[in-house]
Amino acid sequence: MTRPNALQEKSxxxxxxxxxxxxxxxxxxxxxxxxxxxxxxxxxxMLRVLTCGSVDDGKSTLIGRLLWDATDLxxxxxxxxxxGKTVDGGNPxxxxxxxxxxxxxxxxxxxxxxxxxxxxxxxxxVVIDSPGHEQYTRNMASGASxxxxxxxxxxxxxxxKKQTRRHAAILDLVGVKRVILVVNKMDLVDWSESAFRKxxxxxxxxxxxxxxxxxxxxxxxxxxxxxxxxxxxxMPWYTGPTLLQHLEQLPSRVTEPxxxxxxxxxxxxxxxxxxxxxxxxxxxxxxxxxxxxVVDALSKRTAKVLRIATMDGDFDQASQGQAVAIQLDTDxxxxxxxxxxKADSRPVVARVVDARMVWLSETPYDPRGxxxxxxxxxxxPVSNLKIQALLDLETxxxxxxxxxxxxxxxxxxxxxxxxxxxxxxxxxxxxxxxxLVDAITGASIAGGVVTAAKPEAALADENTFVLSRAMLExxxxxxxRDLPGSEAEFRRRANEVALILRSAGINVEIESAPDYSx
Amino acid sequence: MRAxxxxxxxxxxxxxxxxxxxxxxEAESIHIFREAAAQxxxxxxxxxxxxxxxxxxxxxxxxxxxxKLPFPTLHIDTGWKxxxxxxxxxxxxxxxxxxxxxxxxxxxxxxGINPIDYAPSVYTDxxxxxxxxxxxxxxxxxxxxxxxxxxxxxxxxxxxxxSFRAEGHRWDPRRQRPEMWRLLNGRLxxxxxxxxxxxxxxxxxxxxxxxxxxxxxxxxxxFAKERPTIIRNGQLLMKDDERLTVKAGEEIVNRRVxxxxxxxxxxxxxxxxxxxxxxxxxAETLGARTSERQGRLIDHDQAGAMEKKKQEGYF
Numbered sequence: 001m002t003r004p005n006a007l008q009e010k011s012x013x014x015x016x017x018x019x020x021x022x023x024x025x026x027x028x029x030x031x032x033x034x035x036x037x038x039x040x041x042x043x044x045x046m047l048r049v050l051t052c053g054s055v056d057d058g059k060s061t062l063i064g065r066l067l068w069d070a071t072d073l074x075x076x077x078x079x080x081x082x083x084g085k086t087v088d089g090g091n092p093x094x095x096x097x098x099x100x101x102x103x104x105x106x107x108x109x110x111x112x113x114x115x116x117x118x119x120x121x122x123x124x125x126v127v128i129d130s131p132g133h134e135q136y137t138r139n140m141a142s143g144a145s146x147x148x149x150x151x152x153x154x155x156x157x158x159x160x161k162k163q164t165r166r167h168a169a170i171l172d173l174v175g176v177k178r179v180i181l182v183v184n185k186m187d188l189v190d191w192s193e194s195a196f197r198k199x200x201x202x203x204x205x206x207x208x209x210x211x212x213x214x215x216x217x218x219x220x221x222x223x224x225x226x227x228x229x230x231x232x233x234x235m236p237w238y239t240g241p242t243l244l245q246h247l248e249q250l251p252s253r254v255t256e257p258x259x260x261x262x263x264x265x266x267x268x269x270x271x272x273x274x275x276x277x278x279x280x281x282x283x284x285x286x287x288x289x290x291x292x293x294v295v296d297a298l299s300k301r302t303a304k305v306l307r308i309a310t311m312d313g314d315f316d317q318a319s320q321g322q323a324v325a326i327q328l329d330t331d332x333x334x335x336x337x338x339x340x341x342k343a344d345s346r347p348v349v350a351r352v353v354d355a356r357m358v359w360l361s362e363t364p365y366d367p368r369g370x371x372x373x374x375x376x377x378x379x380x381p382v383s384n385l386k387i388q389a390l391l392d393l394e395t396x397x398x399x400x401x402x403x404x405x406x407x408x409x410x411x412x413x414x415x416x417x418x419x420x421x422x423x424x425x426x427x428x429x430x431x432x433x434x435x436l437v438d439a440i441t442g443a444s445i446a447g448g449v450v451t452a453a454k455p456e457a458a459l460a461d462e463n464t465f466v467l468s469r470a471m472l473e474x475x476x477x478x479x480x481r482d483l484p485g486s487e488a489e490f491r492r493r494a495n496e497v498a499l500i501l502r503s504a505g506i507n508v509e510i511e512s513a514p515d516y517s518x
Numbered sequence: 519m520r521a522x523x524x525x526x527x528x529x530x531x532x533x534x535x536x537x538x539x540x541x542x543x544e545a546e547s548i549h550i551f552r553e554a555a556a557q558x559x560x561x562x563x564x565x566x567x568x569x570x571x572x573x574x575x576x577x578x579x580x581x582x583x584x585x586k587l588p589f590p591t592l593h594i595d596t597g598w599k600x601x602x603x604x605x606x607x608x609x610x611x612x613x614x615x616x617x618x619x620x621x622x623x624x625x626x627x628x629x630g631i632n633p634i635d636y637a638p639s640v641y642t643d644x645x646x647x648x649x650x651x652x653x654x655x656x657x658x659x660x661x662x663x664x665x666x667x668x669x670x671x672x673x674x675x676x677x678x679x680x681s682f683r684a685e686g687h688r689w690d691p692r693r694q695r696p697e698m699w700r701l702l703n704g705r706l707x708x709x710x711x712x713x714x715x716x717x718x719x720x721x722x723x724x725x726x727x728x729x730x731x732x733x734x735x736x737x738x739x740x741f742a743k744e745r746p747t748i749i750r751n752g753q754l755l756m757k758d759d760e761r762l763t764v765k766a767g768e769e770i771v772n773r774r775v776x777x778x779x780x781x782x783x784x785x786x787x788x789x790x791x792x793x794x795x796x797x798x799x800x801a802e803t804l805g806a807r808t809s810e811r812q813g814r815l816i817d818h819d820q821a822g823a824m825e826k827k828k829q830e831g832y833f
Contacts, residue, residue: 042538042727112691114675115668117721124539126719142696174698253542266552271584280581282549284700311583321537323548323581336556360696374703377556433699442705447698 045252046124050144050176052167053153058184062153062222062243063116063127069229070118070125070244113143120248134166137393137407141170141358142447145433148253149178151243152203156189156219160202166393172210173356173409173449175429179207180246181217187224191234209396211488214250218243258320260345260499261286262423262431263294264376265338269325278309278325279334284376284430286342287319288326294340296332297347297421303328337378339421339431345499347431348453350422353414356391357436357448364405370439373414376431381417381439388412410446425449426495452510465501467494468511540728544577547716549700550679551581551663554714555588557704558661561714562654565591565618567603567610568780569736570665570717573725576734577716578663579614590617592653592662596645597622598633598782600758606737619657623649633784634762641785651687654711661704661712669721679718685709726800740799742776742791753787778803 053059116127130136130143144150150171152164171179181203189195200217207215218227219238226232229244241249262285269278288294288305295302307327308315318324326340334340339347359365371382389398391409404410414436425432432453436446472494473481480486491510498508554561563578565571578587593607611618626644633641654662668675678694680702695703704712717725729736746757748768755762756777757770762784764770775788776799793799 042540042731044538046539046542112676112694114672115719116675117669117719119723138696142698145698266549267556269582269585274584276584278584280552282545282700309584311580321542321545323545323552325583372705374701374705376701377553379705430700433701435698435701435703437703437705439705441707442703442710443707444695444697444703447696447701 043119043124044122046126047247047250047252048126048128048146048148049247050128050130050147050150050171051153052130052140052144052150052171053163053182057153057155058222059129059153062151062182062184062220062228063129065222065225065228066127066244067116067118069225070120113139120244122248123252125247134163135407137166137170137409138358138360140167141174142360144171144176145174145447147171147176149180149247149250150176151180151182154181154183154199156183156185156192156195156199159199160206162394164203165206165396168207168210169391169393169396170358170409172212173358174447175425175433175449177211177213178250179212179215180243181215182243183217183219184222186219186226186232186235187221191219191232193235193237196238209487211492216240216246218246259285259428261288261294261340261342262347262376262428263288263318263326263340264378264431265334265336265340266377267336268334276309276327277331278307278327279338279340280323280325281340281377282323283318283320285320285428287317288340288342289317290315293343294326294328295343295346296334296338296340297349298338298419299332299334301332301334302343303330303332305329337420339376339378347421347423347428348455349419350453350455351416351419352454353416353422353434353450354452354454355412355414355434355448355450357410357412357446359404359406359408359410359446361438361443361445362406363438363443363445365403365410367402371445372437372439373416373420374435374437375420375422375433378420379437380420382414382436383417384413384415385436386413386415422450422453424451424453424495426491427499454509465506466509466511467497472497540724540731543720543724544580544728546719547577548581550702550714550716550718551578553702554661554663554680554704554712554716555582557702558706558712560657560659561589561661561663562619562657562659563587563589563591563663564650564665565593565607565616566665566780567593567599567607567737568665569725569729569740570667572610572734572736573720573728574663574665574717575610575614575616576732587614587616589663590619590657592619592621592657592659594646594649594653595620595622596633596649596782597627598645598761598784600737600739600756600780600783600786602739603737603780606735610735619653621649621653621656623652632761633782638785641782645782654687659711660706661714663714663716665717666713666715667717667720667722667725677715677718679715680704681713681715682706683711683713687711723803726803730796730800736796737780739777739780741796742774742794744772745775745788746770747773747775747788754790755786756783756788758783 051059051063112131114129116129118125128143128147130140152167154160154164168179181200183196183199186196196217196219203215203217218240219235220227220243221232222228226234227238227242229242231242232238263281263283265279266281269280270276290305290308293302293304305326306329308318309325309327315324341347365387371385373380373382387402387404387410388400389411390401390404391398391411393409398411421431423432432450434448434450435444436448437443438445472490476493476497477490480490494510498510501508563574565575582588610616623645626648631641631644666674666677668677673691676691678697680695680697681689682695683689706712747754748757748764748770750768754773754775756775773790774792776791776793777786777788780786791802793802
């Protein structure tokens with residue numbers, strides 16, 4: 001079976017019937033579509049929402065309230081709540097829904113990230129609840145790496161705190177592009193518009209420097225439910241969406257191809273009966289069509305896509321997020337760890353990467369330690385890991401350092417024992433992020449993003465073109481001088497230039513910012 | 519508030535139809551299966567015959583199609599499963615040409631440990647947790663796929679996709695590896711094994727929606743039918759064979775019932791229902807107002823029951 005285009009087909013399918021059309025089984029064997037639509041409509045999207053803030057800000061209460069009001073709680077869970085202690089004004093203690101581990105219930109804190117799921121009429125909402133305390137920065141960072149949008153929770157009485165800045169910096173680091181500033185406990189500031197506007201303005205002032213695409217502030221009172229799912233009657237001055245409405249309006253988890261085509265090969269599938277040798281993987285960026293030429297960056301060998309195979313039939317095209325098996329027209333001996341791309345936009349065959357990483361392990365950095373770099377599907381020995389600086393998340397300044405330990409955000413250079421296909425995080429997030437692994441214990445030591453991937457050739461040969469800060473400042477970026485938050489835009493433009501030059505076959509490096517500040 | 523502009527492609531994405539959430543979940547599960555199969559030396563798929571296992575197996579087949587499953591399947595048989603479950607298991611193994619291993623704790627069986635006379639915690643440990651560990655050790659499996667989902671229960675909500683177990687299969691909630699982006703680190707330390715949960719982000723509703731969409735066969739016990747039942751401790755139990763004896767004051771009544779989850783029959787409560795097709799079951803489930811584990815008697819044993827069982831090695 002040949003599919004025109006997966007996305008087109010979905011939209012057609014949605015209009016007629018939520019059932020998947022499988023080869024050879026057409027709609028005549030199925031119950032009337034209208035019945036199935038009612039029984040089990042497939043949701044048209046998914047949104048992963050990180051919540052960060054501390055217990056004091058009422059985070060668990062907010063999420064509990066959201067689950068409660070979205071009426072997706074089961075009766076036995078409701079009963080558990082009703083039987084439990086009550087808080088202010090006789091409302092159930094919604095936070096009991098969230099803190100799952102016994103140790104957490106005993107201590108009244110959230111240690112680990114917890115996952116919750118609920119459905120609105122149109123989409124699946126995945127709530128990733130992360131701990132707010134500073135000693136759990138690592139948990140927050142790992143939770144944030146899965147999120148499409150983050151809720152930053154603020155206590156209206158206290159406004160923006162150091163912690164809020166720290167959280168925003170972590171979100172930016174791991175690539176969260178949308179934030180919702182939930183200004184909670186508005187009841188305790190007499191529903192004051194000026195209090196809300198001040199917090200909104202304060203946030204704007206410091207968040208400029210980050211790469212957020214969108215930030216929305218919503219005044220709430222989670223305990224009474226104001227502006228959580230139902231519009232508040234106490235704040236007629238606020239005309240924006242409730243939190244739930246906003247979560248339904250935000251763009252769904254990205255399902256459109258974006259960025260250059262990347263296909264990290266997971267494993268090779270064989271079927272001797274049909275002489276099939278397929279490269280199994282998930283498209284991590286862009287898309288590819290049958291007949292197109294792809295290249296394995298590491299071996300530099302090229303081949304044409306002969307088939308895009310799945311158990312549900314062949315596809316004409318595979319797009320970001322789809323798990324498929326690609327059969328090539330010639331056997332170029334590609335195996336796990338390879339990254340297929342188009343010839344004109346390849347990942348860097350890197351021997352050295354500059355990185356920002358969250359130190360996850362309780363074991364501090366050891367200059368003589370044995371580390372491995374896990375990228376999309378490759379695991380590469382690290383020949384040298386050098387910590388250069390630590391980022392102060394509250395001031396966003398970096399300070400030269402040679403040591404780092406749990407919860408630190410480190411800036412460093414990773415030299416690899418053999419080349420690996422790597423991108424910068426800004427260009428292709430899935431092939432530009434990594435975990436640092438302890439070679440002996442297997443533990444995940446740090447998680448990070450690649451800020452520069454340096455090709456093997458650059459080490460030996462002088463043909464690498466360096467886009468220097470001075471050069472970029474003079475022409476391309478003169479309009480950015482002294483503007484607050486200009487670094488993100490500076491970086492974006494530099495990445496774009498580098499992408500164009502790399503497409504033209506030129507080895508390019510971007511000189512990194514001198515003081516490492518964002 | 520102001521907004522830096524998202525790139526062109528992102529703005530376009532708002533205009534177009536998104537892929538359904540089931541497509542996203544399916545792709546994620548396939549990705550997890552392939553990562554685990556590539557990273558672990560000797561994985562096994564824990565097959566427990568129920569609806570979650572049915573979906574799990576289907577996704578595994580998709581992940582490695584057109585090849586065969588590159589690992590065996592393992593069923594821990596307590597000897598107290600519904601008879602229809604065992605028939606379904608054997609048919610499934612034949613239909614999909616599975617390499618099926620069935621393992622029972624023979625020592626526990628010889629000692630007569632059963633779900634009727636023993637406390638659920640004792641029975642579960644001896645006939646489920648212990649034999650699972652026995653089988654994993656016997657065949658030296660370093661990774662086991664399971665159908666657990668984060669929406670099932672509070673301690674599961676914090677579970678990782680790759681859940682590491684120390685020597686002796688112990689689960690330490692404080693020593694789990696952080697997972698970031700789509701990266702899965704499966705490098706094992708000395709004595710470590712891992713449980714892999716490809717359905718982590720699925721909900722009960724998704725499982726049913728997917729069974730409907732993919733037209734998967736499930737054990738007939740999920741569908742309403744007249745079955746011989748008794749009421750014990752306020753729960754409806756099916757008398758599947760003569761080992762469940764009727765106590766004074768109880769009587770066997772044929773009721774039209776079905777099961778929301780499947781396990782050992784004396785520990786699995788039925789619900790009265792008329793839903794006898796996949797469509798009506800799904801409709802009933804989607805409107806259900808109690809979480810499915812309500813039907814599992816072992817979870818009511820004590821506060822934090824699941825967390826404790828998991829620390830001892832239960833799935």
